[in-house]
Amino acid sequence: MAALSSNARPRAVQLECLDCPTRALAEWSALSDQDMTQLSRAKSSRRYGKGEFIYVQGEACSGVYCLAQGTAAIRRAALPLPPILVRLAFAGETLGYRNLLGGVCTTSAKTLEPCLICHIEPAVLSRFLRRSVRLSRGFQHHLAEDLDTAEAAMLSVAWLPVRARLASLLLYLLERIGPEQSAIGAGEFLLPMTRRDMAELLCTRPETLTRTVQSLEADRVVRVAGNRVTVPSTRRLREEAVPEAGAATSSGGRTARWA
Amino acid sequence: MAALSSNARPRAVQLECLDCPTRALAEWSALSDQDMTQLSRAKSSRRYGKGEFIYVQGEACSGVYCLAQGTAAIRRAALPLPPILVRLAFAGETLGYRNLLGGVCTTSAKTLEPCLICHIEPAVLSRFLRRSVRLSRGFQHHLAEDLDTAEAAMLSVAWLPVRARLASLLLYLLERIGPEQSAIGAGEFLLPMTRRDMAELLCTRPETLTRTVQSLEADRVVRVAGNRVTVPSTRRLREEAVPEAGAATSSGGRTARWA
DNA sequence: CGTCACTTTGAACATCTTCAAAGCACGTGG
DNA sequence: CCACGTGCTTTGAAGATGTTCAAAGTGACG
Numbered sequence: 116m117a118a119l120s121s122n123a124r125p126r127a128v129q130l131e132c133l134d135c136p137t138r139a140l141a142e143w144s145a146l147s148d149q150d151m152t153q154l155s156r157a158k159s160s161r162r163y164g165k166g167e168f169i170y171v172q173g174e175a176c177s178g179v180y181c182l183a184q185g186t187a188a189i190r191r192a193a194l195p196l197p198p199i200l201v202r203l204a205f206a207g208e209t210l211g212y213r214n215l216l217g218g219v220c221t222t223s224a225k226t227l228e229p230c231l232i233c234h235i236e237p238a239v240l241s242r243f244l245r246r247s248v249r250l251s252r253g254f255q256h257h258l259a260e261d262l263d264t265a266e267a268a269m270l271s272v273a274w275l276p277v278r279a280r281l282a283s284l285l286l287y288l289l290e291r292i293g294p295e296q297s298a299i300g301a302g303e304f305l306l307p308m309t310r311r312d313m314a315e316l317l318c319t320r321p322e323t324l325t326r327t328v329q330s331l332e333a334d335r336v337v338r339v340a341g342n343r344v345t346v347p348s349t350r351r352l353r354e355e356a357v358p359e360a361g362a363a364t365s366s367g368g369r370t371a372r373w374a
Numbered sequence: 375m376a377a378l379s380s381n382a383r384p385r386a387v388q389l390e391c392l393d394c395p396t397r398a399l400a401e402w403s404a405l406s407d408q409d410m411t412q413l414s415r416a417k418s419s420r421r422y423g424k425g426e427f428i429y430v431q432g433e434a435c436s437g438v439y440c441l442a443q444g445t446a447a448i449r450r451a452a453l454p455l456p457p458i459l460v461r462l463a464f465a466g467e468t469l470g471y472r473n474l475l476g477g478v479c480t481t482s483a484k485t486l487e488p489c490l491i492c493h494i495e496p497a498v499l500s501r502f503l504r505r506s507v508r509l510s511r512g513f514q515h516h517l518a519e520d521l522d523t524a525e526a527a528m529l530s531v532a533w534l535p536v537r538a539r540l541a542s543l544l545l546y547l548l549e550r551i552g553p554e555q556s557a558i559g560a561g562e563f564l565l566p567m568t569r570r571d572m573a574e575l576l577c578t579r580p581e582t583l584t585r586t587v588q589s590l591e592a593d594r595v596v597r598v599a600g601n602r603v604t605v606p607s608t609r610r611l612r613e614e615a616v617p618e619a620g621a622a623t624s625s626g627g628r629t630a631r632w633a
Numbered sequence: 634c635g636t637c638a639c640t641t642t643g644a645a646c647a648t649c650t651t652c653a654a655a656g657c658a659c660g661t662g663g
Numbered sequence: 664c665c666a667c668g669t670g671c672t673t674t675g676a677a678g679a680t681g682t683t684c685a686a687a688g689t690g691a692c693g
Contacts, residue, residue: 196533265524273577274455318532
């Protein structure tokens, strides 16, 4: 139950890219077995505790980080405003490709739980990038998908109330970490982040989030106990996420007709 | 005064990339004079009327479009929600690089005024991309900047009221199209879009936008007459955009202390 | 066992949305 | 050239939605 922030285990570890369970997932699938072996030797890996920074906005870029295990939060600030959580990163994702282009980090990344992370230095990475056009395109593709995600979030914020955005987030989390995640049943998952984090992700305040969660609970759409979320009916949750005609909630059924 | 939507002038035109006044601005500056001459021959150019689609979300990608002259709006939809304007494109910008990666367009682009646009087919483009790594990196850089823009917009929406977001938008427009733009003085510019467009860009409704513009006018921050916006004091407008301590407005001066 | 950050609650209030209707502006077709 | 329609803009009033502030409750960790 205790988080691994202690130094009982060695921080530096040895991870073999070839055996990485997440190898097939992302941009690195572009590399041959031979390249992967080379990459393994050129990279460094280590264990992160919960809540550790991976990289920090404003500091010089230091290459990319491959999230072999765990979950991370990508945050962005623009002083004098407080930072917000702009997106989550799950096992298999590579972080920091945005920063490849040089200069300083435009976001911060922080672990949400104990993680295993591999680090690839800029010099090493550009060697591999020069070798494989597919790898390069992979990163560009990831960047493009993040842009899609960000713009889709804008759409949600523009048109949907917090309740629907929260439903979308829960649906998203259910898809990403529902089936896996230790020994809990289908339609259940453990929230990987705090309420404050969720509030930031939805562009609202913690107080509003609390009340909106309770509102969904009151309507039996989800059950929430601490970190454990139970979704009795995915269909029901989906209806909440996209308020179409037939969504007669306790709040009285609106009949929006969009252009 | 009449828009060029008539067919008085030929739609197809001949434009020389080497002489393009916007050549230095963007990713194409990576190419040599020789390459640019080749590109000129391989591309096609034409005149667009106001309000014409350049590409449409959901349709197959058809290469990139270089905006030699004019302004365009990039819109995104996710049914059943109405579309929103996610960003503007000005002269010199190249559109559609997001779509290079294949599949269908994830956004739509539409001219906001009469435009001159060059079109480069996928086959031609990938030839040049293979030739120049700098060009490829240029596109990746553009993509990364759009991501920054999108996430910065999220930050604004999360923390700032419509009034401050509107001030930011006006500031942005003043920077982009203030100095140029025919014969109007410094601190003035012509709005390139409708109120509805502005509302979408700020994630609010046209009614709210109208009232917020009037609120800024009432406090003498800007003067607006039709499309003509006058900014008496850029400093004053900047203060509105970032509501720090010392912004004592007519609404009574809030004293927010952010973490 | 105390501290600190996160969470929840309540009440007051500000902001923004919604709906309906009228006013404008522009382009189309007569 | 004018009349008309269509879509954009503005106005008003009512009300929903979300924020703010203050304070109490909770839990993790040293």
